Amino acid sequence: MDMSNSLLIGQYVPSNSFIHRLDPRTKIMIIFFFVVFVFFANSAPSYAWLTVFAIGTALATKIKLTFILKGLTPVWFLIIFTFLLHLIVTKEGEVLVEFVSFSIYSDAIQQGIAISFRFFLLILVTSLLTLTTTPIEITDAIESLLQPLKKIKFPVHELALMMSISLRFIPTLMQETEKISKAQASRGVDFRTGPLKDRIQAVVPLLVPLFVSAFKRAEELAMAMEARGYQGGEGRTKLRELKIAKIDVLSFIVFALVIIILFFLRA
Amino acid sequence: MQSSRLLKLIIIALLGTISMVLLFVNFPIPFLPPYLKIDFSEVPALIAGLIFTPVAGILVEAIKNLLYLLYTGAGDPIGIVANFVAGTLFVYPVALLYHKFKGKKTIVTGLVTGTVVMAIGMSVLNYLIILPAYSWFMGWETMSSGVKLATVVGGVLPFNFIKGVILTALFVPLFVKLKPWIDQKRMSFH
Numbered sequence: 001m002d003m004s005n006s007l008l009i010g011q012y013v014p015s016n017s018f019i020h021r022l023d024p025r026t027k028i029m030i031i032f033f034f035v036v037f038v039f040f041a042n043s044a045p046s047y048a049w050l051t052v053f054a055i056g057t058a059l060a061t062k063i064k065l066t067f068i069l070k071g072l073t074p075v076w077f078l079i080i081f082t083f084l085l086h087l088i089v090t091k092e093g094e095v096l097v098e099f100v101s102f103s104i105y106s107d108a109i110q111q112g113i114a115i116s117f118r119f120f121l122l123i124l125v126t127s128l129l130t131l132t133t134t135p136i137e138i139t140d141a142i143e144s145l146l147q148p149l150k151k152i153k154f155p156v157h158e159l160a161l162m163m164s165i166s167l168r169f170i171p172t173l174m175q176e177t178e179k180i181s182k183a184q185a186s187r188g189v190d191f192r193t194g195p196l197k198d199r200i201q202a203v204v205p206l207l208v209p210l211f212v213s214a215f216k217r218a219e220e221l222a223m224a225m226e227a228r229g230y231q232g233g234e235g236r237t238k239l240r241e242l243k244i245a246k247i248d249v250l251s252f253i254v255f256a257l258v259i260i261i262l263f264f265l266r267a
Numbered sequence: 268m269q270s271s272r273l274l275k276l277i278i279i280a281l282l283g284t285i286s287m288v289l290l291f292v293n294f295p296i297p298f299l300p301p302y303l304k305i306d307f308s309e310v311p312a313l314i315a316g317l318i319f320t321p322v323a324g325i326l327v328e329a330i331k332n333l334l335y336l337l338y339t340g341a342g343d344p345i346g347i348v349a350n351f352v353a354g355t356l357f358v359y360p361v362a363l364l365y366h367k368f369k370g371k372k373t374i375v376t377g378l379v380t381g382t383v384v385m386a387i388g389m390s391v392l393n394y395l396i397i398l399p400a401y402s403w404f405m406g407w408e409t410m411s412s413g414v415k416l417a418t419v420v421g422g423v424l425p426f427n428f429i430k431g432v433i434l435t436a437l438f439v440p441l442f443v444k445l446k447p448w449i450d451q452k453r454m455s456f457h
Binding site for chain 1: 292
């Protein structure tokens with residue numbers, strides 16, 4: 001059972017760039033609108049412009065660009081696959097190259113490049129969020145952005161509480177899973193080889209202690225919270241306050257300009 | 268009152284975490300494409316559905332997928348939504364049946380029903396929504412209905428069926444072991 005250590009912190013890379021310091025709500029909203037507006041790009045200059053913006057933002061995070069691009073490795077395969085699929089399927093425009101029974105058309109190259117760029121931009125920009133923002137910050141931001149839903153009795157606070165507790169316990173429960181699976185392996189349980197049926201059966205002694213100990217933890221945590229006077233979301237103050245600063249307003253203005261220019265570059 | 272509500276929230280959160288951890292303990296099935304992977308992340312959702320309500324099971328599925336999204340980035344948003352829907356289609360019938368007709372036999376009936384609902388539901392959804400959404404997202408040509416049908420009949424249907432059977436094969440012995448414990452926990456919340 002190999003669970004990579006990188007999962008313990010997610011994808012977050014600490015740094016002191018201004019992108020890291022932006023309010024997580026700002027980042028989420030800008031990325032949301034970026035994802036929407038990527039679909040408006042329809043010409044080479046408009047794609048080039050969005051790429052300049054995305055790469056510029058990536059550089060501003062002060063995380064090495066090669067590191068970011070390496071993180072997209074599993075996606076590269078999809079991008080290349082999409083491009084190749086377009087080469088084969090699209091049969092419009094001039095014939096550029098002709099093999100015995102197969103020819104490549106000019107539109108195929110164009111469309112293939114455009115779609116690959118769209119995909120690349122989407123993945124790059126959304127991964128910048130998880131690279132520069134801790135999961136707990138994202139949860140705080142989601143809680144804050146969902147506040148309006150409280151009016152229709154949507155349990156925003158409870159959901160955020162569950163998410164923060166879950167996030168807090170990911171490393172703990174991951175270590176525990178590993179510990180239990182090693183303990184069971186030392187008793188001769190084999191997860192990897194043998195017929196499928198045996199391997200499935202081998203998971204049972206892994207799961208039972210995991211559930212039982214999770215309930216124990218939950219009882220302790222509930223008791224500890226009650227003892228400290230936890231009474232739900234009403235009137236609760238926060239350790240990490242979210243504040244919109246000048247830098248956030250500035251980012252919104254720059255982003256709006258980027259989008260306005262995008263509309264001038266559309267074909 | 269408040270106390271048991273808080274405890275419930277915390278338990279659901281922790282089961283969601285276990286579910287997300289189990290997502291990384293997966294193994295591909297021979298003869299099926301590698302992106303169709305079996306994992307045991309549905310098991311904590313089943314436990315939540317049985318101890319509390321069917322909706323608790325859905326909440327565990329939601330937390331699992333949200334955590335996964337936060338940790339791995341939005342490379343494949345459609346896959347995450349599809350995982351949530353598949354999990355819900357599987358867990359909801361099991362929990363619903365168990366709460367209606369309790370007992371050890373019900374759990375087998377429930378798991379079989381869940382498998383059928385998930386396999387057929389995911390086939391229909393793939394044909395109508397998920398595959399078109401993928402081809403739109405990736406900018407592929409719209410798939411012809413023949414290609415979609417082949418993908419569903421050759422991939423989605425058998426995959427979800429096998430997944431359901433494997434989960435059933437795992438959950439029945441697990442349930443037999445945990446039944447006294449589950450009943451005791453249920454009593455403390457009712």
